[in-house]
Amino acid sequence: MDWFPLWNSLRIAAVSSVLVFFTGIAAAYYAARLPRLVKGVLDVALTLPLVLPPTVVGYFLLLLFGSRKPLGEMLEQLGFPLVMHWYGGIAAAFIVSFPLLYRTARGAFESFDRTLAQAGQTLGLSNTYIFWRIRMPACRQGIFAGVVLAFARALGEYGATSMLIGYTPGRTATISTTVYQLWRIGEDGQAMLWVLVNLAISAAVLLTVNLLERRQKQEGRT
């Protein structure tokens, strides 16, 4: 059996989760400081991919990165054409899973006790130190939940991915596109195998979350 779809799905989800982690946190942090009107508009724009059908997101991505569009041509000249390449899947997964982290991180930042940051400042701690060593740990539960959700969503991405990178066995195939292809050509047994793989990964992710949450609760008690 060819395990490429598993490897491809995992690398797409992992890279997009890392990107989502940094950009989502930065967006959430700066959005909290913006004037209310700008924040409202930005909020809608950043959350839209959550409620749009993934095919619509894929359509927009093709509008931007299609081989005959300016941005797509630019990336092609740089040697990174997104269409029909596995790393295009990162772009699709990134856009679709970004709102999940952005929203949970923003919620966590909004409920952060401001006096903790102020205490840090009066103690002479740098703002960078306060952000990474006080604000982030205090908000870690919300942010961690956001990362896990974003990773799980990226792993299961189908609509935008299939539109942007299609299905090429051994090159762009992910678990979700493989399941569809196998079912379409009547290979139900093979499809079921991938369904089980997907179930196993999802269950493992959720189990990890629960274990970590329980450990954090114990930490808070003792």
Place this chain on the structure above:
Amino acid sequence: MSLSVHIRKQVGSFALNVHFDTEDAVTGLLGASGCGKSMTLQCIAGVLRPDAGRIILDGQPLFDSARGIDLPPQQRGVGLLFQQYALFPHMTVRQNILCGLRRFRDKAERERRLHALCQTLALSGLEDHRPAQLSGGQAQRAALARMLAAEPRLLLLDEPFSALDSHLRDRLQPQLLSLLRSYGRQALLVTHSRDEAYRLCSRLCVMEHGCITRCGDTRAVFSDPRTESAARLTGCKNIFCAVKAAPHTVRLPSLGLCLTTSRPVPDTLCAVGLHAHAFDPSQPHNRFPVHWVERVEEPFETILLFRSAGQDPHAPPLWWRVPRDRLPHPLPEALGIDPQDILLLTNDPKEVSL
């Protein structure tokens, strides 16, 4: 040691307009909640930015809107003790205190200072506890240790006892006072409790609606509050509108009384304050007949509510507070007031800092 604060800040419909100078070791800001005391501290610490004005500590401007100076909190050398202590919840006591010692490169020096602070503040043995495991008093000491670790030039204490039980509060106040004395720097203490202000502060500023209404030596502020809000906040229970009738006589229309005063009555007089302890049945001056209304027992004192014979029926009754063993029996038919005990109150801004 000197601190000079002259700032303005508008937040929605609330206007903060604070002006005071102090050279005392412990200065109090006394006011009801929402009067802008905490906001004033946050402006001095630099975590909140005033709209205009200047804040000068020992000759160094921390903030001066005219000269475009606004030092970040990290460079002000001002420590702030928060009402809820703001200990970092995910760090141990030790890690919290080390946050104030990061300027020392030498690990041994950090450890030495950490140890000394834990000794001084009775935190030895609690170093590896997290804030959630500490009692209120321990959390306060941990926050004090963390603040002192940074060796601030000025200490700002925001309602340091409000998160504690009342019996603990009484025990910890003298400890804080001796700690502040031994640290030997200036401190500014925000409180809504007049007892706390009286016990801990040598100088007192009374705040109301974002403004300082009276500033001076603590004892002088209590014995001669001069403004209505200062009289109320220092615990005067009987405040009535009054007009000047003669150089040493005031007329209280709602009580139907004229009282002689030992202090000359200012032209700007608007009210008179009579402390609940000031009435005396054997006092020959300012005697007036009274009707008894209500009696409230306290552990060691009795509060008697009464009306003067000529009192406007819509005006609230007066309060007389007597130690239980000095309560006359039967109740007297008339009370007198020493002319020295009549507090003359104005709304004249010139009275504020005299």
